[in-house]
Amino acid sequence: MISRDELRQLADFETRRPDEFAITFYFQPAIPKDKSHREEGIQAKDLVRKAIQELELNNSHRAVLTDLRRILELAERLHGNQARSKVVFACSPRDVWREFDVPPVLAETRLFVNRRFHLKPLAALFSEYPKVWVALADRQNARVLEVEFDQLREQAAIKNPLPRHGSSDGFNGYDAGHTQRHKEDEVRRHFQQLADLLKSAAQRKQFDAIVFGCNDLNWPELEAQLHPDVKKKILGRFSGELNALTNEQAAEEALRIVRSSLHNHHLSLLNETLGEARGNGRGVAGLRRVLRSAELGEVDTILMAEHYSAKAVECTNCRHLDSHLVPYCPVCGRATRQLDDVCEALIPLAVKNNLGLVLLPQDSKLDQVGNIAALLRFRADRNMNNLRAAS
Numbered sequence: 001m002i003s004r005d006e007l008r009q010l011a012d013f014e015t016r017r018p019d020e021f022a023i024t025f026y027f028q029p030a031i032p033k034d035k036s037h038r039e040e041g042i043q044a045k046d047l048v049r050k051a052i053q054e055l056e057l058n059n060s061h062r063a064v065l066t067d068l069r070r071i072l073e074l075a076e077r078l079h080g081n082q083a084r085s086k087v088v089f090a091c092s093p094r095d096v097w098r099e100f101d102v103p104p105v106l107a108e109t110r111l112f113v114n115r116r117f118h119l120k121p122l123a124a125l126f127s128e129y130p131k132v133w134v135a136l137a138d139r140q141n142a143r144v145l146e147v148e149f150d151q152l153r154e155q156a157a158i159k160n161p162l163p164r165h166g167s168s169d170g171f172n173g174y175d176a177g178h179t180q181r182h183k184e185d186e187v188r189r190h191f192q193q194l195a196d197l198l199k200s201a202a203q204r205k206q207f208d209a210i211v212f213g214c215n216d217l218n219w220p221e222l223e224a225q226l227h228p229d230v231k232k233k234i235l236g237r238f239s240g241e242l243n244a245l246t247n248e249q250a251a252e253e254a255l256r257i258v259r260s261s262l263h264n265h266h267l268s269l270l271n272e273t274l275g276e277a278r279g280n281g282r283g284v285a286g287l288r289r290v291l292r293s294a295e296l297g298e299v300d301t302i303l304m305a306e307h308y309s310a311k312a313v314e315c316t317n318c319r320h321l322d323s324h325l326v327p328y329c330p331v332c333g334r335a336t337r338q339l340d341d342v343c344e345a346l347i348p349l350a351v352k353n354n355l356g357l358v359l360l361p362q363d364s365k366l367d368q369v370g371n372i373a374a375l376l377r378f379r380a381d382r383n384m385n386n387l388r389a390a391s
């Protein structure tokens, strides 16, 4: 798998000379029923061979040919790659060769030769496979697990055993009631302890989504203690006795819920964003506004259609991105260069600034606003107005 840090390093990369190329190769193994491994291997090799042939016609691209031949050799050895996608980033003049095995990200094998690496499918992977925390709780114990790609880690364990009450606790109704209230207080404190731990973790962005494992009887009590920052990350709950569940079983239950609710979660994120955009709140829609908000540092998450692509220009000096194809930068006045797809520059920007990226299947509401929108952390202009109004 690839880490956010590794992705950030790749996002920083850019070629410096016209004869340097950043090559990105996505090998997508076929679904076994569809095609044989032999066929998919041929497909990958054909793709690279074709690129080599095209470049051989132009003798000036020695380095890119070296990289492509190395990719061709790799493609000859892949044989299905255990149903994982293989991604290669290469630029031999700069000594870059990185290989990653990731969950399937693209529908087909692709090869990109450009000034920057093609990161869109990988950047979106973090919203397709969010870092999930699984919180298991009963009235005395709690366990918090973290599931990220193939890795399962226990983050915390809380034990608050209820005091044992024997015959020495008293012999009349008053004492029995008192003991019962005391127990309820202990349970409330126990859930509060778990809720506090989750609240601070949510605020430190230690997880992207959370699933609870808690039985129906205890859930209302626990839920009442949860902070809104935790609540909005809940993808679902399963009922189970945590003492009877191994960490692996709990993770499996949680991932089943994640897989079935993630799409709806993304759609509600889209609705929230578009609603906020209409009310000039914490949302913007359309490329021009998304670019502006990204430059102002307002963006939390970018939402775009899977196949979104748009022409744009990038300033060669200050890196301003503009959806109007202007020859000179409106910010600093220097020359701009045209981008066939704004994602070439926008995605590395998003990765470097740790912004969320959600790719959505065809959606009419998103289509109406130009297939791109962003949920904001704040709105700079409105805060400015508030400041002005206050002063």
Ligand SMILES: [Zn+2]
Pocket: 315, 316, 317, 318, 319, 320, 329, 330, 331, 332, 333, 334
């Ligand atoms: Zn500029």
